Amino acid sequence: MKLEELRKIRERAEAEMRLRAGQARVKIVVGMGTSGIAAGARQVLRAILDEVAQRNLRDVLVTQTGEKGLSAKEPLVEVHEPGRIAIYGDVDEATARRIVVEHVLHGRVLEDHLVELREVSP
Amino acid sequence: MTVEDIAFHLADLVANAVRAGARRVEIELVRDGPEFRVRVADDGAGMDGDAQRRAGDPFFTTKPGRRIGLGLALFRQTAEALGGVFRVVSQPGVGTRVEARFPWNHPDRPPLGDLVATLVPLLATSPVEFRLVFRDDRTTWSLDTREIRQTLGDVPLSHPEVFSFLERELRRALVELGWKEEG
Numbered sequence: 362m363k364l365e366e367l368r369k370i371r372e373r374a375e376a377e378m379r380l381r382a383g384q385a386r387v388k389i390v391v392g393m394g395t396s397g398i399a400a401g402a403r404q405v406l407r408a409i410l411d412e413v414a415q416r417n418l419r420d421v422l423v424t425q426t427g428e429k430g431l432s433a434k435e436p437l438v439e440v441h442e443p444g445r446i447a448i449y450g451d452v453d454e455a456t457a458r459r460i461v462v463e464h465v466l467h468g469r470v471l472e473d474h475l476v477e478l479r480e481v482s483p
Numbered sequence: 484m485t486v487e488d489i490a491f492h493l494a495d496l497v498a499n500a501v502r503a504g505a506r507r508v509e510i511e512l513v514r515d516g517p518e519f520r521v522r523v524a525d526d527g528a529g530m531d532g533d534a535q536r537r538a539g540d541p542f543f544t545t546k547p548g549r550r551i552g553l554g555l556a557l558f559r560q561t562a563e564a565l566g567g568v569f570r571v572v573s574q575p576g577v578g579t580r581v582e583a584r585f586p587w588n589h590p591d592r593p594p595l596g597d598l599v600a601t602l603v604p605l606l607a608t609s610p611v612e613f614r615l616v617f618r619d620d621r622t623t624w625s626l627d628t629r630e631i632r633q634t635l636g637d638v639p640l641s642h643p644e645v646f647s648f649l650e651r652e653l654r655r656a657l658v659e660l661g662w663k664e665e666g
Contacts, residue, residue, distance in 0.1 A: 363652075367634045370645055374638040393605075394502075395554040398494045406604040414643035423641055425608050427502045 377419070385422035387465050389413075392437035393425040401453060402436040408454040409438070412461040421465060434476055440464055443483040450476040487557055488596025489521060495554035496523040496581055497605050503527025503579065507612045510602075514619040514660070519587040525611075526578040535573050558583055565589045595662055599653045606649060607641040617656050624656035 391397075391406045406425065413421050426439075434450030438460055447470055449460060456474050463469045470478060493510060500508045505527035513520040555571065558581070562569040567585025585592060606613050606628055615626045626649075628640065638645060 364630075364634050366648060367631060367645070370642070370648060371635050371638050374642050374644065375636065391608075393494070393498050395495050395498060398491060398498060403490075403494055403601050403604065406608065407600050410604055410607065410641060410646060414646060417643075423608055424610075425501075425605075427498060 386420040386442070387418075388422045388424060388439075388441040389460070389465065390439040390441065391423070391425045392427070392435060392439075394427045394432075394435075396432040397435040397437065400435040404454050405436045405438065405452050405457045408457040409461055412458045413465075416461065416466065418461070418465065421461075437476070444481060446477075446479045446481055447475060448477040448479070449474040487561065488594045490596030490598050490601035492521065492554070492558045492561070492583075493523065493598075494601050494605060495558070497609065499554065500525035500527050500579070501609055501611060503529070505578065505611050507614070508609075509614045509616070511616045512618070513616075514587055514662075516620065517586055517588060518584055519592070520582065520584045522580065522582045524578065524580040529575040529577050529579050530571075530573040531575050535571055555581070561585075561593060565592055598657060598662075599650055603646065603649045603653060607639075607646055615653075617660055617662070619660055622659050624659065626652065626656075 389409055391402055391409065393402050393406065406423070410423055413423060436450075436452045438449045438452045438457065440447045440449070440460065447464065449456070449471065451474060452460070456471070459471055460474075463471055489512075497508055497510075500523065503525060505525035507526050509522075509524045511520070511522040511524075513522075559569040562583040562585050565585040566589070567583060569584075570582045571579065572582075573579040602615070606615075606626075612632075613626070613628045617624045631640065631645075631649075635642075635645065640646070640649070
């Protein structure tokens with residue numbers, strides 16, 4: 362493995378992080394249990410990471426969780442923002458990309474795949 | 484993409500390890516002469532003897548609220564249908580090791596699947612450290628996320644440039660091993 366290449370990436374990324382100095386504004390959580398994976402969660406996670414990278418969304422954290430008991434609607438994706446959590450179901454690659462663009466970037470909830478929209482104390 | 488390819492089984496085993504509270508997961512793919520070996524070892528909660536005997540039984544799960552834990556059962560079925568061997572070795576408080584061995588050239592062997600698109604997102608977003616070893620008679624390739632994290636400092640593995648780096652490294656390894664044809 363080329364650790365030298367990683368060191369260079371670190372230098373660039375740290376300089377960039379100093380400029381932003383902010384915390385993650387949005388957290389995207391992909392359900393990666395057995396049924397989620399079988400239903401396509403891998404492709405969904407990949408698509409979300411790709412879209413976030415392409416659009417250079419540096420205040421977005423992408424993470425994963427296990428099963429949540431909503432297996433019938435998997436793959437599931439949650440979007441955590443200050444004040445609200447949106448849970449999307451039956452997410453495919455195209456929907457995953459829409460979630461990043463329409464919801465995370467423009468703040469518009471996707472009604473067609475929404476399972477639950479929960480208010481939380483910020 | 485085939486659902487039950489090797490990449491699927493790996494993702495499933497990693498999910499099990501994460502659920503078991505593992506902090507470290509080792510994934511080993513070895514082509515040893517005519518045999519292919521898949522081994523995933525974690526340092527999670529582990530299972531007692533009873534749970535181990537039942538691991539791989541499609542109607543058994545310890546997960547609350549779920550009656551069917553299909554992942555291990557599917558993998559066992561796949562390995563045994565190929566005339567291979569499937570073993571789960573586990574100890575409460577120590578961890579679990581799952582190993583499947585079967586002939587590489589069997590016509591019904593599941594394809595590797597897209598290992599890059601499956602493993603890199605898991606490496607980048609899982610709350611565990613990974614060690615990957617891909618090996619055949621000539622070549623050994625390995626990756627350790629702890630080592631990568633030490634080199635990266637506060638820069639996360641999901642950072643776009645790091646993510647691309649991981650994809651490139653894995654792809655390079657698969658080409659070197661000649662495992663690319665099934666991607």
